[in-house]
Amino acid sequence: MNRKTLKYVFVLITISIWAAFAASGQTVEQTARNLTRFETEWLTANLNGDGRWVERSIGGKQNVRHSTPDQAEQRETLTKQLLNVQVPDGAMKVRIIGTVSFLTNDPAKNRSFNFLDTLNRRGGKWEVIASSFAPTGDSQPDTVEPIEKEIRGLEKEAAKAILEKNEAAITRFFTADSVTNDPRGTLTRGYSGIIDAMRTGLIHYYSLERAVESVQVFGTTAVTMGNETVVVKDASGRPGDTVKRRFTNVWMRTGPSWQIVARHANVVSVN
16 A cells, blocks of 8 residues: 555434534524534554543433444444544544434524534544634525635645745735645644744745646535645756645635635656
8 A cells, every 4th residue: 555645434324413402502503513522532542452431422411422332333433334443543544424414394593503623643542633613504406616716726726835935825825824734744733833834934836836626615614625836946956856746725714705724745756
């Protein structure tokens, strides 16, 4: 098996519950966030072999619990089937995608939220490295195509901003709390971290070509995947090594614009 990043997608069936569930004093959004956290913690516990978390859930010691032990065992079995212990840390990820829907007899009161969490394995343990949560908005299937075109255009502009070290543009394309699992094997936090990397020469490119191979739109969240070819600029300003990478960018609509909230990029070859 090669060392390319292996992307395992853990797709959730939509969680549909009655809005009365939130009558405990929490808002609908707070309840949706709690359900999202439950799903993420459940997946993380299974990945890390933490049977105590599942036992607490079955025993009713959490706000949300499993209906039966069989349900928990089935999820654990399916999760283990995703993994390959021979793949090294940092070379694979797990993504959990889902929708929490609150349904009532009055369609006007129905609400739903999309969430997307990404986990990586470090030091033998899985941990969440990026998370997004937002109302589903008005996006319908017939609006996906123009959004995809918009995201592809933004990817080109974002790549150009990095190549040209355009700090003002970087603050537009990345959120202040974004997280980048960068090719150097570290985490770069926020647009400020990217700007620091440019100022210190960690990002110093002669050319950068980004090819988007896939765009997935989930309401106010979009996930892009593809490849990048980077030619590093040497000390004299001339072309240096050519680096080929695989990348995943998670975009989230913040008001009228889209911004990157999470990014993963890893080197696959150096010429």
